Amino acid sequence: MAQATIIGSGPNGLAAAVTLARAGYRVRVLEGADTIGGGVRTHESTLPGFRHDVCSAVHPAALASPFFQAFGLDRRIEWIRPEASYAHPLDDGRAAIAWRDIERTAAALGVDGSAWTSRLRPLSTHIDGVVDFTGNQLLRLPRDPVTAARFAIRMLDQGTPLAARAFRTEEAAALLSGVVAHANSALPSLAGAAAGLLLAALGHAGGWPYPRGGAQRIADAMVADLEQHGGTVEAGAPVSDLGALDWGDPRRGDLLLLNTSPRLALTHPDVPAGYARALRSYRYGPGAAKVDFALDGPVPWTNREVAHAPTLHLGGTRDEVWASENAVAAGRVSARPYVLAVQPSILDDSRAPAGKAVLWAYIHVPPGSDLDPTESITAQVERFAPGFRDLILAHHAVPASSREAVNPTEIGGDISGGVFDMRQALRRPILSPTPWRTPMHGVYLASAATPPGPSVNGMAGWHAARTALRDAGEPATLADLFD
Numbered sequence: 001m002a003q004a005t006i007i008g009s010g011p012n013g014l015a016a017a018v019t020l021a022r023a024g025y026r027v028r029v030l031e032g033a034d035t036i037g038g039g040v041r042t043h044e045s046t047l048p049g050f051r052h053d054v055c056s057a058v059h060p061a062a063l064a065s066p067f068f069q070a071f072g073l074d075r076r077i078e079w080i081r082p083e084a085s086y087a088h089p090l091d092d093g094r095a096a097i098a099w100r101d102i103e104r105t106a107a108a109l110g111v112d113g114s115a116w117t118s119r120l121r122p123l124s125t126h127i128d129g130v131v132d133f134t135g136n137q138l139l140r141l142p143r144d145p146v147t148a149a150r151f152a153i154r155m156l157d158q159g160t161p162l163a164a165r166a167f168r169t170e171e172a173a174a175l176l177s178g179v180v181a182h183a184n185s186a187l188p189s190l191a192g193a194a195a196g197l198l199l200a201a202l203g204h205a206g207g208w209p210y211p212r213g214g215a216q217r218i219a220d221a222m223v224a225d226l227e228q229h230g231g232t233v234e235a236g237a238p239v240s241d242l243g244a245l246d247w248g249d250p251r252r253g254d255l256l257l258l259n260t261s262p263r264l265a266l267t268h269p270d271v272p273a274g275y276a277r278a279l280r281s282y283r284y285g286p287g288a289a290k291v292d293f294a295l296d297g298p299v300p301w302t303n304r305e306v307a308h309a310p311t312l313h314l315g316g317t318r319d320e321v322w323a324s325e326n327a328v329a330a331g332r333v334s335a336r337p338y339v340l341a342v343q344p345s346i347l348d349d350s351r352a353p354a355g356k357a358v359l360w361a362y363i364h365v366p367p368g369s370d371l372d373p374t375e376s377i378t379a380q381v382e383r384f385a386p387g388f389r390d391l392i393l394a395h396h397a398v399p400a401s402s403r404e405a406v407n408p409t410e411i412g413g414d415i416s417g418g419v420f421d422m423r424q425a426l427r428r429p430i431l432s433p434t435p436w437r438t439p440m441h442g443v444y445l446a447s448a449a450t451p452p453g454p455s456v457n458g459m460a461g462w463h464a465a466r467t468a469l470r471d472a473g474e475p476a477t478l479a480d481l482f483d
Contacts (some may be wrong), residue, residue, distance in 0.1 A: 001026050002253035004468075007239050008409065008447065010038025013259025014222035015067055015461030016446045017231055020255065022481045023469055027231035032238030036223060038259070038407060039415070040456060042214030045292050046394040049353045051214050052292035055407070055415060056456050057342040057360050058210045058311050060085075060202040062218070064131050065457035070478035076221040078212040080310075080347045085203030087309035088171075088178045089384040090316065095303035096175035102204040112172035119157065119166070119176075122150050123201035134198050135459050137451045138426055139433050151197065159193030170317050176200060177321040178313025181338050183420055184286050184364045186329035187322045191421045208311055210342075213350050218456065238408075242268040242443075250442030255468050257446045259461065261409045261417070262429045265438055265445065272439050275430070282429040282449065285420065286328045287400025287413020289373035290362035294394040298357050299343055300387045310346060314339040314361075314380045328364045333371060337363040339380045356393070367412035370401040409447060417448025428453060436464040437471065444468050 004020040006013045009031035021027040035041055039055035046052065063074050082100075089095040099105045102121055106113030123130050129144030130151055142148035157166060158180060167173040180187065180196030202208065211217040223233055239245055242264065248254025258264055262279045265271060271279075301307050315321040315338035324334040341361035345351040352358050361377045374397045381388045398406070400413025409417060418424055428435060429449050436444050436451075446464035448454045462478070469476050 003248050004255040005247040006257045008259030009036040009233055010259050011040055011456050011458050012446050012461035015458030016257045016465040017226050018222055019462055019465035021226050021229035021231040023476055029233040030237040030239055031235045034236050036233055036235055037216055037219030040215040040218045042216035045396040046294040050294040050358050051351045052358055053215045053360055056215055058208050059456045060199050060208045061455040061457040063206050063209055064202055067458040067462040070482035077217040079209045080212055081207050081209045082310050084309035085208040086311040087306045088174045088313045089303055089306050093302045095306050096171035097305055098203045100207040109172045112167045112169045115167055116172055119154055120200055120204055124204035127201055127205035130201055135452045154197050155190050155193045159188050159190035163188045173318040177318040181321050181325050187325045191425055212348050253472055255442050257444045257464050259446045261411055262449050268440050270440050275439050278430045283419040284411040284414045286364050287367050287369055288362045288415045289365045289371055289400045290398045291374050291377050292396045293359040293392055295357040295391045296393055297391055299385045301385045310342055310344055312341040314341055331366045333365055337376055339363055339377050365400050368401050370399050372397050372399055416454040420453055434467050436467045
């Protein structure tokens with residue numbers, strides 16, 4: 001029986017592992033950290049009984065992912081599906097809410113309601129076409145070309161200076177700019193618009209769900225399936241040099257898949273010079289500086305509707321959000337930064353002791369920044385929820401400069417696996433119809449540094465494993481393996 005070794009136990013690594021184990025490989029996963037899960041881990045990082053997600057917390061793309069749909073992730077763990085996908089508070093007690101119900105959202109946006117629905121209803125109604133277009137290598141014909149064309153038109157609408165004229169009210173403009181800012185890039189940008197439009201469309205299709213008990217549940221479900229099919233996971237097993245790794249014999253069909261930064265591939269003894277140059281030229285982007293808060297009670301939002309949304313974009317108006325993201329792109333941090341926050345305990349009572357709450361929040365910062373974001377995040381939350389500061393029982397900050405030590409894939413604190421712009425959407429990390437394949441026989445890349453890029457959807461791992469199976473003359477579809 002051929003064996004497959006997977007380096008990294010993030011969702012993409014586990015997706016590749018599950019796929020190959022079901023295809024008959026003897027699979028082992030090596031994880032450098034002491035706990036499994038990569039970007040989907042949950043720890044008590046502040047006080048006992050307060051459970052915080054280490055990286056990702058809410059997963060808009062997970063249940064829309066073709067891989068996770070075939071895997072049956074919605075049946076394996078309990079998901080919370082909020083009525084409010086995300087909220088964007090403004091000064092003076094105003095707020096814009098993206099409800100799962102697009103009509104409810106549009107009604108609250110008043111004169112901008114029709115502009116909102118005209119942009120997002122065609123995408124949310126045809127979400128499978130959007131996911132197909134954005135969840136695969138772009139060098140292919142989309143299965144739904146009409147939806148792909150609509151998506152491209154809206155990218156131009158929101159990814160260029162035209163975006164400044166899309167809405168008449170501060171509420172609607174802020175609501176979309178907050179979700180576009182997830183891309184961690186200068187704004188406006190085409191890649192940022194693509195990421196934001198996908199997320200916004202998902203918000204009106206399946207919503208923005210998250211697992212009861214924390215993101216760790218995703219990893220645990222995948223490991224359970226892997227072990228059921230004979231695979232193993234070894235934590236506390238870092239790999240920094242592929243030349244020293246005993247991963248088998250590629251001549252007999254053994255495989256090595258890297259759910260890591262592409263830089264690890266540079267340590268392979270047979271890496272060709274041209275491929276090495278391409279990997280060295282791969283660009284990493286700004287970092288994320290995060291704080292987990294243990295709170296004495298729910299956040300006291302001035303606008304009470306904000307309390308219905310687990311995911312929050314705290315950045316003020318569209319102009320403020322753009323200014324914050326452009327400052328980061330220029331190597332600075334705004335005095336009032338864009339904050340991406342999650343309050344999971346509003347709907348999940350397993351995350352904090354009775355009557356208490358948790359808040360997860362981060363800001364974007366220049367690469368490798370050692371800035372402690374606690375005060376800037378606290379001030380932004382306090383801006384929209386006076387009294388927040390008094391509720392803080394404990395906090396745990398992770399500057400961007402510390403993230404790489406915890407997860408080596410996050411170069412300089414970059415949680416996106418590399419700059420996500422149009423150039424690297426196509427060249428991720430190389431320009432190829434099959435960028436998951438490396439020139440080294442039996443070696444494949446299976447991380448967010450390959451298409452479709454960042455997000456908890458398992459697709460990069462699936463694409464890498466499927467490419468390996470095809471190269472071995474064992475083509476398989478999701479239906480073949482997960483039916």
